[in-house]
Amino acid sequence: MPELPEVETVRRLLKPTIVGQTFTGLVSLSPRQLDPAAPVMAKALKGRTIKDVQRRGKFLILALDDGSHLVCHLRMEGKLFHLAKDDPWSDPHDRVIFTLASGDKLIFNDTRRFGRLWYYAPKAELSCLSNLGPEATDLKPDYVYKKLRAERRPIKEVLLDQSVFAGIGNIYADEICFACHLNPFLPAKGIADLEQASADIARESARILELAIQSKGSTVRTYQAANHVKGSFQDLLKVYGRAGKPCTVCHTPICKRELKGRGTSFCPRCQGVPAILGITGGIAAGKTTVCKILEARGFHYISTDEEAKRLYEDPKVVKILSKIDPACFGKKGVDKDYLRRRLSEDKPFRRRWLTALYSALKEKVIHMINNQPDKPFAIEAPLLFQAKMDTLCTRIIQVVTPDPLARLIERGSKNPQAQMKLASTNDWERYTPQCDAIIATDGPRELLKSKVDDCLKKLGI
DNA sequence: GCAACTGTTGCTTA
């Protein structure tokens, strides 16, 4: 449970139960998490009394009577809690058990073993804290402005940087961006009114984090804190974990896409994130035509079919796909005939191949969008839902045509029946309920243009 | 059963 409010909650719970208690030793069940190693730490701690429990960013600090310190970082799922003398608690994920003179124990429990504990001798510099910026609850607008002014990284990435602001993690970074009406993907220096934004960030960080502390932090996932204390701030979150649900302010569906490997939730409308339109539908429905119209309206166009073709030239993707079946790649790229046969004959192979391909495709599309976070996009994706790109899109438009076969013939297709048969695996009708709008491409082109414009207006874009 | 996802961070690689 590890952002600033959660760590502060642990500190407040811990302090009254362990201050005044004296260490007698420790049992380490996970050697790599201690620095220095367990025997050295045990010897140093023996006989030391806990004077205070402090916090710096996401670090917990036990100040000891001789001026030495025990510092703890919980990382993803670490828990540090007090155990009364006769409590029979035991758990396979207990990593360090500190024994106390009273018979009580201090338990460090950590399923994923990401957490760390450091011991610092008296007068030693607490080096694990030395790169921390100011507390996120106590920011000066001037400082924020100075830090952001020359910053090319996306604003959310900067918020997560502990050397700039200490204590903000993924949940609260998203919440702060929402509260400040900031596009989290935008380079910090590219924010329109940076002075205003800096003041907003200073104010909202403190407000949100302190509110979260009052709620004893956020308890997300099914995770139950070992100290029996559950936070309730998850109920007050406006964007984190709410992808697909309506914004509490404007009712636009909350979107989610990756930034620096972290899921990022946001309200496209409240936060001024340019629209990402998903254009889907069956074969020869007129998706490209609609996209061309959108392009003329200022949208950047991505064709997932084109991008998928290019993926086969990307050495990284080839490496991943080769693992599934190396024989798919000859000396000169993909062996198309062989691949086609495998895809049609071998179901498990097909599933594995397509998931890998879709995942790479989605990553590529996200990359393209994030590189131009101030531009709206139209993504043509016949298999939008299968490739799980639907949450990426602020809105999804389905393009339909009454007679795709006729359209194929019109286009001069050599074997329209075969193409229709091939395309039948895309059962796009199944996904109609999940689309925000439907555009029929029958009728003249001028009419289509006005249909597209009406649709944009109706969707509030 | 497999693949993707998860609250963090720091080290390696391009």
Place this chain on the structure above:
DNA sequence: CTAAGCAACAGTTG
């Protein structure tokens, strides 16, 4: 130098 990717690890969810 920066930026991205991965590793550390274990569990849950679709």
